[in-house]
Amino acid sequence: MQVPAPFEYERATSVDQAIGLLERLGSSARLVAGGHSLLPMMKLRLANFEYLIDINDLHAELGYIRLSDDEVRIGAMTRHRELLESDVLAGVFPIFRDAEKVIADPIVRNRGTLGGSLCQADPSEDLSAVCTTLDASCVIRGPGGSERVVTMEEFHVGPYETAVADNEILTEVRIPRKTFRVGSAYAKVERRAGDWAVVSAGAAVWLDQGRIVDARVGLAAVGPNTTGIPEISAALRGHEPDESLFELAGAIAARSCEPVTDTRGSADYKRHLADELTRRTLRKAVERARS
């Protein structure tokens, strides 16, 4: 029987009360949202805490998808199922629905949250790749109502490590919107349905008069954290999208990533996937931007 080591259970009633608890308990405490990454890690003793602070009651405060002209704001407690089912979100950034369809399974998606996924900081995690692709920023709240906003690059400090301090909580993810036509897509190769990615890629393309004003690619499972590749953006900007451009981007992705050989595949195979999935998602993103 796998059960976490003993801990004290606390239940948060508001964001600020949760921060108060974190201030008091320090590094011996951890927030738990859906728990579908944290509890398995605690069962395996890969993580151990004296206190768990259950923030599921904060869904009313932190479960939302809000669209404005210049950004999309998503609350950290928004569950995978809500991200999958949101037509508003799929209308602006279909990459979310692409990714959610291949994250775990429908039952797990009933519990898992956006904030939990990002805070897990697993290098193979799909929503981290989506947020990297979309140049999202993360809102972190601390004691006394203080708030700071960090980029995805700053948010993920290393594998399983984030910029969120012991007395802070990730409250919101903000995704900028631009006034150009936009298309986005996500693709993942996995060994079986609902598994972690062997490799996955997200792409977003912004078009003006048929030319690329900006393009971003985010890769998962090929480095210490999900990676955005600035060289691809630079190579694509100003051009009219075509197949040769996608091939160039794929080649850059393959040589820019740092995959390691493991049970999911060899480093060479993962480079091949990074190339192929970059091409596929860019192709799809452009197709969506044009339609």
Place this chain on the structure above:
Amino acid sequence: MQVTMTVNGTEYTREIEGRMLLVHFLRDVLALTGTHWGCDTSNCGVCVVWMDGEPVKSCTVLAAMAGGHEVRTVEGLANGAELDPIQEGFRQCHGLQCGFCTPGMLMTCRALLDKNPDPTEGEIREAISGQICRCTGYSSIIRSVRWAAVHEAAAVATEEAVQA
């Protein structure tokens, strides 16, 4: 710590350890052993129960998290001696052999039919994609769900005809 939750319509208050998982609370504390306990890693889906009407994997939910919530298990499906149509479907169409995955399958498929009374084969396969059955190859499970869908639709039609 003390936890109070409603399971199949009955409220229970028990003293538990914070680390106790919902699946063990149901099986070992309440002796509701219909919910099975399998892989422990939220992969196999034999432990699926409902929390506030939504299927969850009870090996990855703390019993404490279910405090104040409504849980429904496979024991809560039948109405006395009368089986739920999804149970009857599994019986009619051989939706099980060994039966180990069945409680979880039933809870997920009941939730599917409540949301989508006429699911396609693809929708059924997607709904149970987080659950493993090593006996049936899934085909007879899909037939069982379709059986329940068709018979529930027929029952509704009959009821409407009687009322008219």
